[in-house]
Amino acid sequence: MAETITIEVARYRPEQEGEPTLQSYEVPFSKDWVVLDALNYIKDHVDGSLSFRWSCRMGVCGSCGMTVNGEPKLTCATFLSHYLPGPIRVEPLQNFPVVRDLIIEMTDFLEKLQSVKPWIVREDDPAPAKGEFLQTPEQLDNYKQFSMCINCMICYAACPVYGLDPQFAGPAAIALAQRYNLDSRDQGEQERMDVLSQHEGIWGCTFVGECTEVCPKNVDPAGAIQQYKLAATKEWFKSFLMPWSKP
């Protein structure tokens, strides 16, 4: 068994270089270490100037998404042993501007997320004192899969449409819109449809399907987008055939 493994980390220090370069580090190999452990070892023992985001180290916070050997991964769930004998190349998530080293700029995603209103929208908006909204297990089951999204942006890094056209709303934002559309307590479907029925919304998706393949939480954003398209088409037909009916 190897005692050390080589990690090649993309470094980008905007104050001293114009583009990222790879820097190699030798780290101890342990079979229960993930890529994030190796990065933390480098930061603590070898080179304190290395910058990267992380928080929970257990696949819940969605902070540590990076490109590992060309694939977008949550580094807290990607074991070193999977890449033996190495080296392992760690780069920032693709399709986002790089701020420094492994840190990407995510404002664009956060704005898109907000634009689809990923919260329960109510027309009546009753006071909390009136009591809770009840929901059956079947109703919960309708949207549960899409609610597992942790906003890690790995699907954006895998999406060639987002890479080619940054105006595209993107997989996670649409999946989360669908999560609230499918929620029996929500009444905001029309508001979200107004945003997402545009070209940069659901119709920008060409169904490459890679977002679903890379999702660490099995959310299936590609499925959400296609289901959304089907719902939008049905609604369009309905308004075409019965123009008097209200959406």
Next chain:
Amino acid sequence: MKPSTAYRQYHPKWYRTRVSTLWWSRRWSYLKFMLRELSSVFVAFYVVILLLQLHALRGGPEAYLEFQEWLKDPLLVVLNGISFLFVLFHAVTWFNLTPKAMVVRLRGKRLPNLLVAAPNYAAWLAISGLIVFLLMRQG
């Protein structure tokens, strides 16, 4: 969706990568997607052949024989062979994607993907069977 420029001025030296023109060759799943999209060209090609065939049929027996001779051109045989493979690929990939777009529930439970895709294959088989049956009866 208008990106705000609220605090971006303080980070003037972001590094931006450009997606290369050959992005689809990087991963098998991307290539598969491109082939699936490309298959529509061959579907269109087959539609043109079919329309030409109908046109020849309308022109009488002589025109139809001439059309059949034209089809025997080696170039057309190869093209038809390639388009057949692409049309198969087109059908199979889209049939397999049906369960993604359609959520079918039976007594509150979501049907497994295989069961949602199966009716497509069943219809395909039935229609192909019907065509074979009609052709055999003619012959």
